[in-house]
Amino acid sequence: MDFGFSEEDEAFRVEARAWLAAHAATGTGGRAWERTLGKAGWIGLGWPEPGYGNRTAGLTRQVAWAEEYARSSAPPRSGHIGENLLAPTLLAHGTDAHKARFLPPIAAGEELWCQGYSEPGAGSDLAGVRTVAVPDGPHYRITGQKTWTSLARDADWCFVLARTDPDSRRHHGLGFLLVPMDQPGRVEVRPIRQLTGTSDFNEVFFDGAYARAEHLVGGAGEGWRVAMSLLGFERGVSTLAQQIGFAEELARVVRAARESGAVHDPVVRARLVRQWAELRTMRWNALRTLGGFGDPGAPSVAKLLWAGWHQRLGELAVQVRGAAATAGPADWSPAAPYELDAAQHLFLFSRADTVYGGSDQVQRGIVAERVLGLPREPKGAV
The missing domain is CATH 1.10.540.10 (Acyl-CoA dehydrogenase/oxidase, N-terminal domain)
Incomplete structure (x- = not known):
């Protein structure tokens, strides 16, 4: 193509x-x-x-x-x-x-959604979910907890990965359910308060919440297959738009390096050039993948590339600003929330890039097993 x-x-x-x-x-x-x-x-x-x-x-x-x-x-x-x-x-x-x-x-933009995947004891390991969905006539009744749920306070619906077979283990016996959020007393959203006093994520508690039986997607016991298919959609053209944002962040870091004089440090200058070159490489790799020349491990390779790149950019962003990057606003008080500046936000939030959406360890396992044909890692291995 x-x-x-x-x-x-x-x-x-x-x-x-x-x-x-x-x-x-x-x-x-x-x-x-x-x-x-x-x-x-x-x-x-x-x-x-x-x-x-x-x-x-x-x-x-x-x-x-x-x-x-x-x-x-x-x-x-x-x-x-x-x-x-x-x-x-x-x-x-x-x-x-x-x-x-x-x-x-x-x-139409009329109904907003959030994702009910991660749990306190099952983040990247989605096969370890403990939220249960019990058949109850024309409904399922859902009980459990989800965490790191973006947009949960505004969402009308949540797609939830839950265990529909109580005797099942790991990726067997799971269901992919569409759950309405407006269920007072049965669905509770609690913002996760950060050190800045702001809340970008939420916990969601389901206490016998109802989902209609016909809103089980893919059939009984097929939740794992549907969930993995959904994770595969976290790529495509959105990766190219993401890289536009990365380019703008890199440009801000370059400007900050010039303003602080850090650009005259040959080590910093070399790191800036490397960030630029790697970003260009990621763009061509994304275009190659979209053009149909990728392989089954392409999404995992892309995730490994951009997550590490973004973290290194965050580290560089605070390095070029020096000590000023560690300070909050002058009028800060423990009782008043404050927003991070661009460099601080980039550094702190990019720490999660190698965890959410499948950790680096998970992505490497996918490449090893599905692309390189290496044997599956033994259960319980560290």
């Missing part, structure tokens, strides 16, 4: 850029912004099936939209979990009834 942009693709890019320029500055994020995007048909470009209120676009136009969005001043997306994770999963594994019920509200 020759991954290039045609004249029609570039015209689409111009249209997208113009629309974003006209609307992004007035967007405040959240549900209102999602509705604005949905009304214009910008949600669900990559869905192969039209008719849900979305436009459809080929791969090159999806890349153009993602890149223009990343370059614009548009607010962060609140609907990306529903659009980019759940919707492709329903298109692949859902019934016609699932698609008809859930895709139009996602495309």
Whole structure:
């Protein structure tokens, strides 16, 4: 596949850029912004099936939209979990009834989603989930705890990986359930308070929460297969948009190095050049993968590349600023939340890059077993 942009693709890019320029500055994020995007048909470009209120676009136009969005001043997306994770999963594994019920509200920006995967004792090891879903007539009743749940306070629905067979172990006997969040007394969302006083993540407690039996996706005991399929959608054109953001972060680090004089340090200068070169390499690798020249381990390789790269950039961001990077605002007090500056945020939050979405150890295991054909690691091995 020759991954290039045609004249029609570039015209689409111009249209997208113009629309974003006209609307992004007035967007405040959240549900209102999602509705604005949905009304214009910008949600669900990559869905192969039209008719849900979305436009459809080929791969090159999806890349153009993602890149223009990343370059614009548009607010962060609140609907990306529903659009980019759940919707492709329903298109692949859902019934016609699932698609008809859930895709139009996602495309319209009317219903927001969160992901119920990680648990206190099962982060990257999803096969260790302990949340249970017990059949109860036309419903399942769900009991358990999920953690690190982004957007849970605003979400209308949560897709939950739960154990539907109480006698099952590991990846057997799991179910992928669509659970409404508006269940007072049965679903509780608790923000996870950080040292800054802010809360970017949440814990979600299910105490006999209901999910309709027909909202079990993929069938009984097929939750692991569906969940792994969903994780595979955490790549694609979004990786290229992510790299646009990485490039902007790198540019800020370069400016900070010039302002502080750190750029005159040959070691720092060499590290900056290496970050730039590695970012270019990641972009070409992503384009190669999208073009169909990848292998089964391509997503894991990409995750290993960008997670380590991003962490090294965070370390460099605080290095070039020196001691100032360790200080909070002058008027800080323990009772008042404060926001991290860009360098601090980059350094601290990139620590999680090698953990969430499948830790580096998990990704290396996938490459070893599925690509290199090495024997499976013995259970209980360290």
